[in-house]
Structure formats: C-alpha cells, structure tokens
Amino acid sequence: MGEKKRIELDYSKIESDRMRLNVGPQHPSTHGVLRLEVELDGEIVTEVVPHIGYLHRCFEKHAEKMTYPQVIPYIDRMDYVTSMNNELPYVMAIEKMLGIEVPEKVQYIRVIMCELNRIASHQIAVATFGLDAGAFTPFLYFFRDREYILAIFEKASGARLLFNYFWIGGLAADVHPTFKEDVLAIVKQVRKTNKEIEDLLIYNKIFIERTANVGILPPDVAINYACSGPVLRGSGVKFDLRKNEPYSIYDRFDFDIPVGMGEVGTVGDCWDRNIVRMREMEQSCRIIEQAIEQMPNEGDVQEKLPKKIKPPKGDIYMRAENPKGDLGFYIVSNGTDKPERVKARGTSFVNLSVLPEISKGYMFADLILILGSIDIVLGEVDR
C-alpha cells in the first residue's frame, strides 16, 4: 500500500483524496513481474505508472559475448511462450546476411511450427484473460489442448517450452514420421475447443459486461504508440506483417486478417482485442492445413547448414509477426563469428507503453482486465 497523498484538483471545487497504490511486482494478475504504481480517486484510476526491470536478464550483453548460433537460446527466453516465433526473424536475418537459401521443407516446417506456437500463445493469452475476468474453466480447457501442441514440439526438438529448434540455415532435427497426421488432429481439436470457449466465455453475458467498452484504444492512438499485433488489430487497423510485408513463404497461403469491429461495444475495447486472438487461432489453423498439404516429404533439413557462420560487415533489420505483434532484430556484424550488437524491438514493451493512456478513468478492477487484454510477457518487456 502506498502512502496517501493529497493532490489539488483543478477541475472542480470538490476536495478529493487520491491514493497511490502499489500493484506488484509479485501479483498473480500482473502477468509476471510488472509493477504498477496506480493513483486512485476513490475507485477510479487517474494515473498509472508501469515500473519495469524486474526481469532484466541482460539479453543484449549476452548477444555481444556469444557466437551467432549461441544467441538463439537467449532469444527463446525473451518471450518464453512464443519461442519458435522469436527465433524466426533472427535466423532469417543471419541467413540473409550469409546469402543462404533454405530448403523448401525447412520453410514449411518453420511456418507450421510458428503457427502452432501462435495458437499456443493465444491460448495462454485468452486463458489468463479469462482468469482475470474470473473464469477458471477456459484456463483448464486451453491448457489441456496446449499440452497436445507441446507434445509436437517435444517430438521435434526435445523441449516443451524453449526449443532452440530453428538453426541458421536449417532445423535442429527433422520432424517425426507421423507429423502431418498429428498436426491435423491438433487443428481439429483446437477448432472444437474454440467453439466451446466461444459459447462458454466469449459470448457470455457476464464476460461481455465486464470487457465491452472497457479500455478503448482508438486507432490513431494505437498507431502513434507503435502498437502492433492483436492490440493494433483490435482497434480496427488491418495490419499484419504476414500479409503486408510477406516474409518466409507466407505469400503462398490464403488467410484473412481479423480486426476488431466493435461487435458488442466500441471498436478497440478489451473484448475486441480478445476476439482478434480467438479468430487468429482459426486463421492459423487454415495456414497450417494449407502448409501440411503443400509440404514436401523428401528433403534434408540440415542440408544447407553453414560450416562457419561469419556474416560480412554490415547491418540488417529483420522483423516478423509474433503472436504479440511486430518483433524485429537489428543486427550489426563486424565480420567475426560474434555479433557486434543485437538490438531487439520487443513487442510487449511497445504495447505496454499504451497502458497509462488507455486505463485512465476506468475502475481499478478494469485496469487488471486492460492489462490482461494487452497480453504482455515480462521476459520481452525487460529482456
């Protein structure tokens, strides 16, 4: 509990006590170790100051000291629920610097793994958002399905959460023989659960009452704060790097970009940001189905692995669509086997910066929901 602080109000003659309240850094609904300093007038939030740095794990320092392949495990640990998606822009950047053309099979496996991980990440996002709103059942349903996705990752890479699966020029290992059937079974299961969750949580009257018209983020504010991912698309801005600047082989697939339309409230409220995630899962299922169909069976995934990784002098910026948004890596090479500098544009960090703007004037209980709808991962905020 913070100290009581008297602040003179300039907008009225009513005397009002404002309280400074400390939320976190260890609080179950701050989604990690975020600390919020909240100023309250009664129960209305008047100011929010996020304090970060409780999980600063020195990513950029490690990138200076490690060789190029050794940096990949640290990238896994940045946004630890979407490791596959994190690795993709980094390995693509180094491949571009080295001039490696990766085999077709590798491209397809990468896309399938990324989309599976996008589903897993959105499942956690919607599940924890449901927890914040007071619904425990969707959490259990989503985590049941997530275990099946993790089983696929485990068969491929040996790890459940942090994979180090995408190597520069290839993959750590080939997928198992029944990969295609297993993935299609998961897609079926994901669709089934999503339908259940839509009945159970998304179109539930209580849930709509709590989340609609709360935390409205107008499109121009979202763009000014450089938001990306579901936070931006929830405000109705149709921007997805997979469509707008296709990387890897995303231009071969047919899929839509779901945007928030203000179905039950205003465009850009918490409900819209959440429904964008639900619909993106469906689009990911569509991409996976097409990729499974087109994926070649033959091919060596380690065929193009370079003997030594020494990119020529220069710099490169590569970005890709993370489940949370636009993740970019700026890599400066000095011609040796270690990068001079790797700068990461953390999606969660940028998206978090909009929180003080959109949470003013709402109830304190809504602040937790707004934070949940932004879906931050503190490992990526602090890096």
Place this chain on the structure above:
Amino acid sequence: MGLLNKLNQPYEAGGIILGTFEDILNWGRARSDWYLHFGLACCAIEFMAMNASHFDFMRFGTIPRATPRQADFIMITGTVTLKMAERIKKLWEQMAEPKYCISVGSCANCGGPYWEHGYHVLKGVDRIIPVHVYVPGCPPRPEAFQDGMIKLQKMIKEEAIFRKRKKLEEETKIELSA
C-alpha cells in the same frame, strides 16, 4: 509411515494407532502444504501447465496463496534479478515458521544460462534465503516439479518438528506457545 494401512485394520476396541504424536502431526503437515507461488519467468509458464488439468498440482494437497503469511512454502520459479532479490528476502521473512523453499529451474538454482554475463542476475536464490529442494532444468518438466514436491513432503515427514520448535524458541527468545 503406513498410518493409513493401520487405519484399514482396526483393532477390536475401535482402532488404536501406535506412533508418536510427531508422526501424526507431520503426516498432516506434509499433505496440506499451502504455497506462495513466486512466478518470475519461463518456469512460471510450466508451473501454470502444472496447475492445469494434465498434471493437477493440487492433488498433493497444495493450495496457492497470494500472501506469504498463509504459506507453508515458497516456490521460486524463474530468474531472480538483483532488483527482485530484496523483495524475495522480505517475503521469506514475512512467512511463518515452519517454512520451506523450493527453488525451481537453473536460474533460481545457480543463475542458469545467465551465470556468466548476467550482470543483473542473482547467481542462485540460495545466496539470500535457505533452499530446501532444488529442481533442475531449464525449464523443468512438470514431472520434475512433482518430484520436487514429493521430496519436500518426504523431508517434512521425517522432520523432528518439536525439537526444531524448541531450538527456534531458544534462538529467538520468543515465547511461541503463548
């Protein structure tokens, strides 16, 4: 200990259990551990999976508590940074005796992948608070969490709790039985 087996074969007089009071007390303590979950990083996601339907952590008799004052043990899951270390120590001091600590994951055990160049990472949570069970892995599998929990239960069951209490009384010069 086999107390339950004895209960299954009651004596004629309505069931007599032979054993020390300490045994019975420890049997109960080991099976109703409330924990303060201190989720910090990647391991906390595995811990969420552990709490969900596949692994069901609550069958060990554990209930998550949000305050240290109601917790029997603290579960440190993730990287402890210098900025966070002070708070962990404070939380540990707020917990009531008897209290235990499970350190989960390489980062909490020894600094993990950040041990060499991590200028902001505490190299092991055992530098600030005592740790009773270490669970290795980066991140550990949910099965490893379960193993750690079973190890802690075993430790609690074999503990001489009354002697520990007496020792604590002498050390702190506080009348605990007031």
